[in-house]
Amino acid sequence: MTLPARINGWVRVVPAWPIYILAVVNLLWEFWLALNGLRQYAVEPINVLERQYGEIALIMLIAGLFITPIRNWTGVNLVKYRRAIGLSAFLFVLAHFLVFAVLDVQSVSRVVTEVIKRPYVTVGFAAFVLLIPLAVTSNNRSIRKLGPVRWRKLHMLTYPIVVLSGLHYIWLVKGWPIEPFAYMVVILALLFVRIKWTGIRDYLAKRDASASS
Amino acid sequence: MAYRWKNDLTPADVTPKSLFLNRRQLIAGTAGLGAIAVAGGARAQDALVPNSFEDITTYNNFYEFGTGKTDPVQNASAMVIDPWTVTIDGMVDNPGEYALADLLDGLETEERIYRFRCVEAWSMVVPWNGVELADILDKVGVQDGAQYVAFETVVQPENMPGVRRNVIDFPYVEGLRLDEARHPLTMMATGIYGEPMPKQNGAPMRLVVPWKYGFKSIKSIVRITLTDTQPPTTWNNINAREYGFYSNVNPTVDHPRWSQATERLIGGGLFSSRQDTLMFNGYEEEVASLYEGMDLTANY
Numbered sequence: 001m002t003l004p005a006r007i008n009g010w011v012r013v014v015p016a017w018p019i020y021i022l023a024v025v026n027l028l029w030e031f032w033l034a035l036n037g038l039r040q041y042a043v044e045p046i047n048v049l050e051r052q053y054g055e056i057a058l059i060m061l062i063a064g065l066f067i068t069p070i071r072n073w074t075g076v077n078l079v080k081y082r083r084a085i086g087l088s089a090f091l092f093v094l095a096h097f098l099v100f101a102v103l104d105v106q107s108v109s110r111v112v113t114e115v116i117k118r119p120y121v122t123v124g125f126a127a128f129v130l131l132i133p134l135a136v137t138s139n140n141r142s143i144r145k146l147g148p149v150r151w152r153k154l155h156m157l158t159y160p161i162v163v164l165s166g167l168h169y170i171w172l173v174k175g176w177p178i179e180p181f182a183y184m185v186v187i188l189a190l191l192f193v194r195i196k197w198t199g200i201r202d203y204l205a206k207r208d209a210s211a212s213s
Numbered sequence: 214m215a216y217r218w219k220n221d222l223t224p225a226d227v228t229p230k231s232l233f234l235n236r237r238q239l240i241a242g243t244a245g246l247g248a249i250a251v252a253g254g255a256r257a258q259d260a261l262v263p264n265s266f267e268d269i270t271t272y273n274n275f276y277e278f279g280t281g282k283t284d285p286v287q288n289a290s291a292m293v294i295d296p297w298t299v300t301i302d303g304m305v306d307n308p309g310e311y312a313l314a315d316l317l318d319g320l321e322t323e324e325r326i327y328r329f330r331c332v333e334a335w336s337m338v339v340p341w342n343g344v345e346l347a348d349i350l351d352k353v354g355v356q357d358g359a360q361y362v363a364f365e366t367v368v369q370p371e372n373m374p375g376v377r378r379n380v381i382d383f384p385y386v387e388g389l390r391l392d393e394a395r396h397p398l399t400m401m402a403t404g405i406y407g408e409p410m411p412k413q414n415g416a417p418m419r420l421v422v423p424w425k426y427g428f429k430s431i432k433s434i435v436r437i438t439l440t441d442t443q444p445p446t447t448w449n450n451i452n453a454r455e456y457g458f459y460s461n462v463n464p465t466v467d468h469p470r471w472s473q474a475t476e477r478l479i480g481g482g483l484f485s486s487r488q489d490t491l492m493f494n495g496y497e498e499e500v501a502s503l504y505e506g507m508d509l510t511a512n513y
């Protein structure tokens with residue numbers, strides 16, 4: 001048996017629900033560390049927690065984008081885990097936003113001002129808002145109700161969301177740290193391979209169709 | 214002549230090291246406020262409670278060692294600070310390369326407990342030890358016509374990962390108008406809490422200008438130049454719209470990407486609240502006259 005086939009065999013037996021548990025445990029663990037001023041939270045827990053949740057959210061969003069290219073390139077099919085990854089990403093975005101609003105800015109009117117006035121917050125907020133319909137429709141009933149075509153179309157929102165997220169990060173740093181640019185490179189690469197894959201597939205399909213007619 | 218600025222706190226008011234090493238929940242700056250109202254809305258000096266030594270030495274911006282707040286404490290130990298020479302040049306009577314000890318020899322070292330306000334909207338209270346910059350300037354003799362003082366940070370690529378990665382342009386440079394540099398609040402700090410300056414805080418000698426955003430207080434200084442033209446400054450070079458030459462703490466002039474109206478005092482834990490940022494970081498009474506007639510929105 002080839003390695004991808006063997007991995008697909010494991011995928012059949014390993015359920016997705018532990019991802020939710022890991023996400024929630026990790027979220028609460030970081031909060032607990034921050035609450036007690038441990039590790040990197042010793043001096044400025046609010047900002048560090050805000051950034052920690054934001055970074056985990058971004059990583060999870062990007063992880064969700066990897067599922068399709070991995071299947072296309074290796075035949076390993078992890079689609080089963082995509083909903084759990086996406087919803088966990090949303091959980092961290094929500095936590096990120098709540099730390100921002102409740103612990104950092106600490107006033108509704110200032111949250112509004114920041115969202116309107118600060119472009120990097122505007123961009124992050126846009127990503128958050130766009131994520132909400134995806135989170136709400138990440139269940140079997142919604143897929144049935146919307147139909148797979150409309151559902152898939154709606155979930156194409158992940159592309160602008162992840163670009164906005166990467167932009168949000170680049171926009172908020174000072175100087176030229178590596179991380180935000182590295183994330184953006186990965187994001188753009190993932191989008192690029194998608195454009196190519198679907199483009200080539202459509203092109204080949206069209207060519208085959210016209211050749212056989 | 215030091216002690217031109219009166220600090221109501223004496224060294225006896227500084228927390229002994231045994232206590233400050235573990236102290237966590239400090240809510241500085243507000244105790245006793247109201248009881249001791251000071252003109253100009255400044256918080257009373259004697260209401261300032263210094264942050265713990267740990268706070269001050271483990272949460273730093275020192276991009277030579279990386280852009281993360283804990284990069285300096287993790288990486289700065291590699292910096293070589295002994296021997297240390299400071300080149301003093303430009304419009305001075307006694308230019309030259311001064312060994313640090315010679316430069317400071319005979320100058321009065323004192324403790325100053327200052328608010329420290331980062332441009333990123335957080336703040337600390339730091340008990341600095343050091344000399345007034347004016348004393349150093351008098352020692353080397355400033356020539357007539359000099360109007361600005363330029364400063365430069367050491368560059369040791371082999372010891373500084375941030376320099377190797379070029380996270381910003383190095384060497385880091387800063388500058389002050391001569392009257393700002395001569396102001397009695399402006400000091401060259403060589404220590405914190407009576408300890409020699411930790412490397413991550415800018416050992417062995419750094420500038421402290423308490424009414425300006427923290428990045429003006431350049432660290433690990435190896436060159437001081439007196440000039441008659443406004444010197445280039447690092448963050449102004451990177452983004453002139455965001456960081457002006459003056460960079461005085463001013464709650465009414467926002468950074469283009471975030472508000473400067475409030476700040477969070479470090480050390481209050483996960484539920485600490487923001488406090489209002491004070492004009493000139495609370496030193497309005499002392500320094501406002503330096504900027505009389507200037508448009509502080511245009512000259513941010």
Ligand code: HEM
Nearest residue numbers: 051054055057058093097100121124125127128165169172
């Ligand atoms: C999909 C949505 C979002 C993602 C993926 C995201 C991701 C991130 C990341 C990766 C960082 C930097 C972390 C680091 O420095 O290590 C960050 C910082 C930040 N985010 Fe978000 N974010 C999102 C939405 C939001 C929203 C909705 C808000 C507020 C309305 C927000 C406010 C902030 C703020 C204020 C910071 C910077 C904190 C500071 O000043 O250091 N973000 N975010």
